[in-house]
Amino acid sequence: MELPSKLIEAAVDQMSSLPGVGRKTALRLVLNMLGRSEEQVEAFSEAFLHMKRGIHACNQCHNLTEMEVCSICLDPARQGNLVCIVEDIRDLLALEATGQYRGKYHVLGGVISPMDGIGPNDLNIASLAVRLETLTGSSDKVEVIFALPATMEGETTAFYIFRKLAPLAVEVTAIARGLAVGEDLQHADEATLVQSLRQRLPYTS
């Protein structure tokens, strides 16, 4: 479908660059945008720019933050020797929404997936090893909790990290499979997430 203007074409191109948005949907969303006031469109556009400019990955755990280090890492009330490993920010948010976890996190930014060309070096694994090495030097008991997806890629990633941490005095656990296999962490209900945290078991490869 040929659009009546290059400006609309460009807007549709950008809208359809979002994952899961096709060109027909994009056009519908763009026409909705045209029906708004200029102030509203400015607010829409600026929200993403401000976010992109103001948000960084936390130096320590790779959570999103406006500071150098995120509020979870900075919180003295949280256990520094308990590190929960998650695939991405949404999984962290899902666990935080339970209000039950008092340790810290490490966000990998994905899982190992040779099919998608994602190897260990594309993930925040090296920084995890360094972080845990420092932690084991200063703390008696360090625990790592795997809260990774119950998929081939998730399991592979967990095993890779487990092997990587073997030389360190770290207890490695995994959240209980209260979750149905194949169900996304971020879509699970909070009670199930609480159970899966409480019933964590020693990791066995």
Place this chain on the structure above:
Amino acid sequence: MELPSKLIEAAVDQMSSLPGVGRKTALRLVLNMLGRSEEQVEAFSEAFLHMKRGIHACNQCHNLTEMEVCSICLDPARQGNLVCIVEDIRDLLALEATGQYRGKYHVLGGVISPMDGIGPNDLNIASLAVRLETLTGSSDKVEVIFALPATMEGETTAFYIFRKLAPLAVEVTAIARGLAVGEDLQHADEATLVQSLRQRLPYTS
């Protein structure tokens, strides 16, 4: 789900202001946006601002254009005495995509829908009447083609306009119902749209 920053919160709010986008989907889209470079996010944001600032409704037919009058209205090769009435821009684009229609358009910007509080004065009907009055003064034979949806609202709108045009020497036709009832004009295939234009019949109330 509480978000780790007001900046992300604002971006999710804006993303979920789009029709059909819920908060979970909005968060997914916003995190995708965060994974892009600043230049890419700028391009995304600017596309909508530039579009909003550069695009106006055509003075004559209310099609979208960067000029005062759209390229269809300005095209001397198109029949000025043949005016196709459509609900919105996407319907115009669908008809244009057939490449078979050589007349002009009038975009109503909606259909009469008392349930949604949309009356004749909310649509581009007054400007249509003025436009056709001028046209009948300068042209022997003026034809109006209704290409409105086959819904209660579409029929009501067509009937309202038909009555409004009664004093004018205008032939009123409607596109053939080659379209399945309830099927959107913009989703019909092009061959069906060509047929429905060719087989138009005198409008009967």
